[in-house]
Amino acid sequence: MAARFGMVGLGTMGRNLVLNIADHGFEVCGYDRDEQQRKTMEAAAKGKPVTTAASSAELIAKLESPRIIMLLVPAGKIVDAVINELVPQLQKGDILIDGGNSHFTDTDRRYQALQHSGIHFIGMGVSGGEDGARFGPSMMPGGNIESYNLVKDILEAIAAKAEGEPCVAYMGHTAAGHYVKMVHNGIEYAIMQLISEVYGLLKNEGMTNTEFAELFDEWNKGELQSFLVEITSVIFREKDPETGNDLIDMILDKAEQLGTGLWTSQSALELNVLLSVIDIAVSMRYLSSLKEKRVAYAKLYDHQNKKTNVNIEQLKNTCRDALHFAFMMAYGQGLELMKVASAHYHYDTDIKTVVKVWRGGCIIRSALLKDLFEAYEKEPDLSNIIGSAQFVNELKNKRAAVVDFLKTAMDAGMPAAAFAAVLNYFDAYTLAQLPANLIQAQRDLFGAHTYERIDKPGHFHTNWNYTPPEAKQ
Ligand code: 6PG
Numbered sequence: 001m002a003a004r005f006g007m008v009g010l011g012t013m014g015r016n017l018v019l020n021i022a023d024h025g026f027e028v029c030g031y032d033r034d035e036q037q038r039k040t041m042e043a044a045a046k047g048k049p050v051t052t053a054a055s056s057a058e059l060i061a062k063l064e065s066p067r068i069i070m071l072l073v074p075a076g077k078i079v080d081a082v083i084n085e086l087v088p089q090l091q092k093g094d095i096l097i098d099g100g101n102s103h104f105t106d107t108d109r110r111y112q113a114l115q116h117s118g119i120h121f122i123g124m125g126v127s128g129g130e131d132g133a134r135f136g137p138s139m140m141p142g143g144n145i146e147s148y149n150l151v152k153d154i155l156e157a158i159a160a161k162a163e164g165e166p167c168v169a170y171m172g173h174t175a176a177g178h179y180v181k182m183v184h185n186g187i188e189y190a191i192m193q194l195i196s197e198v199y200g201l202l203k204n205e206g207m208t209n210t211e212f213a214e215l216f217d218e219w220n221k222g223e224l225q226s227f228l229v230e231i232t233s234v235i236f237r238e239k240d241p242e243t244g245n246d247l248i249d250m251i252l253d254k255a256e257q258l259g260t261g262l263w264t265s266q267s268a269l270e271l272n273v274l275l276s277v278i279d280i281a282v283s284m285r286y287l288s289s290l291k292e293k294r295v296a297y298a299k300l301y302d303h304q305n306k307k308t309n310v311n312i313e314q315l316k317n318t319c320r321d322a323l324h325f326a327f328m329m330a331y332g333q334g335l336e337l338m339k340v341a342s343a344h345y346h347y348d349t350d351i352k353t354v355v356k357v358w359r360g361g362c363i364i365r366s367a368l369l370k371d372l373f374e375a376y377e378k379e380p381d382l383s384n385i386i387g388s389a390q391f392v393n394e395l396k397n398k399r400a401a402v403v404d405f406l407k408t409a410m411d412a413g414m415p416a417a418a419f420a421a422v423l424n425y426f427d428a429y430t431l432a433q434l435p436a437n438l439i440q441a442q443r444d445l446f447g448a449h450t451y452e453r454i455d456k457p458g459h460f461h462t463n464w465n466y467t468p469p470e471a472k473q
Helices: 012-023 035-044 056-062 077-089 104-117 129-135 145-158 176-204 209-219 227-237 260-270 276-289 291-301 312-345 351-357 368-378 389-412 417-429 436-447
Strands: 005-008 028-031 050-053 068-071 095-098 120-127 138-142
Touching: 005 012, 005 056, 012 028, 012 035, 012 050, 012 129, 012 145, 028 056, 035 050, 050 056, 056 077, 068 077, 068 145, 077 095, 077 104, 095 104, 095 145, 104 120, 104 176, 120 129, 120 145, 120 176, 138 145, 138 176, 138 351, 176 209, 176 227, 176 260, 176 276, 176 312, 176 389, 176 417, 209 227, 209 312, 260 276, 260 312, 276 291, 276 312, 276 417, 312 351, 312 368, 312 389, 312 417, 351 368, 368 389, 389 417
Parallel strands: 005 028, 005 068, 028 050, 068 095, 095 120
Antiparallel strands: 120 138
């Protein structure tokens, strides 16, 4: 019997997605050049409607028409190589889905290249890691709506469900799906950095790993409820089988990254959207990787973080409220970028739909997304959640917690760069008068760049009363 769905790449994500698709009653054929990967797939799929293929020709021969083929291979050149191998063997009406973390400009290029071939191309973000792939990921497909409708039934069947609704929907034209996934990852970076700063400060005040596990459990029942808070609690309970110590204490403090956070920041800079919380999360991962230098500089400056002896129960509450405020800003920045990018690249992305598919299955799923959904439902044109009636009171009330958090962190000598970025972003965005008039004056003095005035329209230049010391001689 011909298979309904083809998968290229039987690594962890591909293999688990194949099992998920098969569990929903669709025949699947998985292709991987690596024999070991095929064997692992076959062993895992015993009793399920799954076959494997050792070549692209075999895969294509085993699929019913129109062929639906998803690529789950490392982003970059390999995606192009696989597409180039498959396309000559495909027919009009066949559908290619790139489910990897491809850069949106690559997706756009591939989409344009295939547009006149009659082969559908869908760039789709897939989130949720291994468990998500196996039991229900969040999926963000983009391209054209006709292509999406051809695969909608399968994707909706295998997606995570939030309040009974599948966490997959059409994200918009061309590369919209991969753009949405990129922003998702940027927000993921921000939330992880914020949680780690809270961990750093509370640990400095003497909290134990058991207490952290309990605290994150408790937080996961309230407004901070989220996958990342939930797994943080689990992390603090894990033991290292080799030493018997808490595993968290055995892990080197060097954070790595594959690049999607950086891409988000790069794109935001190009589009003039402030993404400071995500930017700093990317940079702090990099700074953490400079372990040897940090150790040397710590000695040079005798930088000792010190216990502040603030009331720990009070500090926990401060951390909870500061995190809530900061989570709102992280999503807020990401969604503002999405809105601007959608207009700039003509994606026609509906932010409410983005928020909806993030409610389940993905790494940044959280209770907050429900509030965000309501906010964008009420105000579809909302440019930033700072301006949303839904969030005003919460933001007003919790700003003080961020200030308190930062004061304690400074006293302790503990870095809190993401929280500082959050506060500065909020304060700058909500301040009617910034000192930018001075920058305009400086620009006009040294470069005759002109400035606008507060009392009349137009651009003005002043012959400033300045003579360079060199000209005086
Ligand atoms: C997801 C994740 C995933 C991401 C990895 C690694 O949504 O499932 O975002 O796609 O690529 O978690 O990301 P970094 O190595 O850059 O942290």
